[in-house]
Amino acid sequence: xxxxxxxxxxxxxxxxxxxxxxxxxxxxxxxxxxxxxxxxxxxxxxxxxxxxxxxxxxxxxxxxxxxxxxxxxxxxxxxxxxxxxxxxxxxxxxxxxxxxxxxxxxxxxxxxxxxxxxxxxxxxxxxxxxxxxxxxxxxxxxxxxxxxxxxxxxxxxxxxxxxxxxxxxxxxxxxxxxxxxxx
Numbered sequence: 495x496x497x498x499x500x501x502x503x504x505x506x507x508x509x510x511x512x513x514x515x516x517x518x519x520x521x522x523x524x525x526x527x528x529x530x531x532x533x534x535x536x537x538x539x540x541x542x543x544x545x546x547x548x549x550x551x552x553x554x555x556x557x558x559x560x561x562x563x564x565x566x567x568x569x570x571x572x573x574x575x576x577x578x579x580x581x582x583x584x585x586x587x588x589x590x591x592x593x594x595x596x597x598x599x600x601x602x603x604x605x606x607x608x609x610x611x612x613x614x615x616x617x618x619x620x621x622x623x624x625x626x627x628x629x630x631x632x633x634x635x636x637x638x639x640x641x642x643x644x645x646x647x648x649x650x651x652x653x654x655x656x657x658x659x660x661x662x663x664x665x666x667x668x669x670x671x672x673x674x675x676x677x
Contacts, residue, residue, distance in 0.1 A: 506534045507542045514546030514630075515553065518601050522630060523664065526637020540634055547595060547626040548619075551605040555618055558609025566610070580611060587613050591621035595629035598668060640664065 502509065506528060513521030522543055528534040566573050583590065587608060594604035608618055 502528060503533050507538055510534070510539055510542050511546035511549075514543050515550035518543075518547055518550070518595060518629070519598065519633070519668070522633030523637040523640075526634040526639075527641040528637075529634060530638045530641035536634070536638075540630060543630040543634065544623075544627055547601070547630060548623055550601065551594065551622050551626065552619070554602050554605035555609035555615070555622075558606035559612065559615075560609075562606065562610035576610070579607075583607055583611050587611070588617070588621060591618050592625040594622065595626050596632075 506525075510521060510525050525534060525539050525543060529536045529539055566576055590600075590604045591608060591613065594600040597604070605618070605622070
C-alpha cells in the first residue's frame with residue numbers, strides 16, 4: 495500500500511489532470527480524500543483539477559462544434575431528438591455552460607451539445623471556467639471533509655482502501671439516485 499501512496503504522491507497530479515478530462519466526479523472526490531491524507535497538496539490539486547476539467551470541456555466542445563453534425567446526420571432518430579432539444583438548449587445554454595460539472599454526466603454531454611448547437615466559444619469558455627472552478631472546489635471539499643468525518647467516526651483510518659471504498663459507495667449512491675430520479 496505504501497508503494498501505491500508513493501506513486502500517487504509522485505504522479506497523482508497527472509492522474510487528477512487526466513481523470514478530470516475523462517470523468518470528473520469520482521476523481522475530484524478521491525482527490526479530496528488524498529489531499530486530506532497529505533498524499534496530494536491541496537492548492538496544486540485544485541489548480542490541476544480545474545485545468546484538466548477545462549481541457550476536457552474544451553475538447554468535447556470542439557468535437558461537438560466540428561464533428562457532431564456529421565455523426566448525427568447518419569442517425570435520423572437521433573437527429574429528430576436533437577432537433578426537439580434545440581430550443582431548450584438555446585434557452586438554457588448559459589446555465590448549461592455554467593453548471594455542466596455539477597450535473598452528473600453533464601461534463602461530457604453539455605459541452606458537446608453546446609458545441610454542436612454553435613454556442614459562443616468565448617461565452618462557453620468564460621462560464622465553463624467559472625463553473626469548473628466552483629465544482630472543483632466543492633468536490634475537493636466534499637472528499638476532504640468526508641475523509642475527515644470518517645476518520646472521526648472510525649478512528650485513525652490509515653488504510654487507503656477504506657477511503658476509496660467510501661468514495662466509491664458515495665459515487666455509486668449518487669449514480670443510483672440519479673437513475674431512479676430519471677425513472
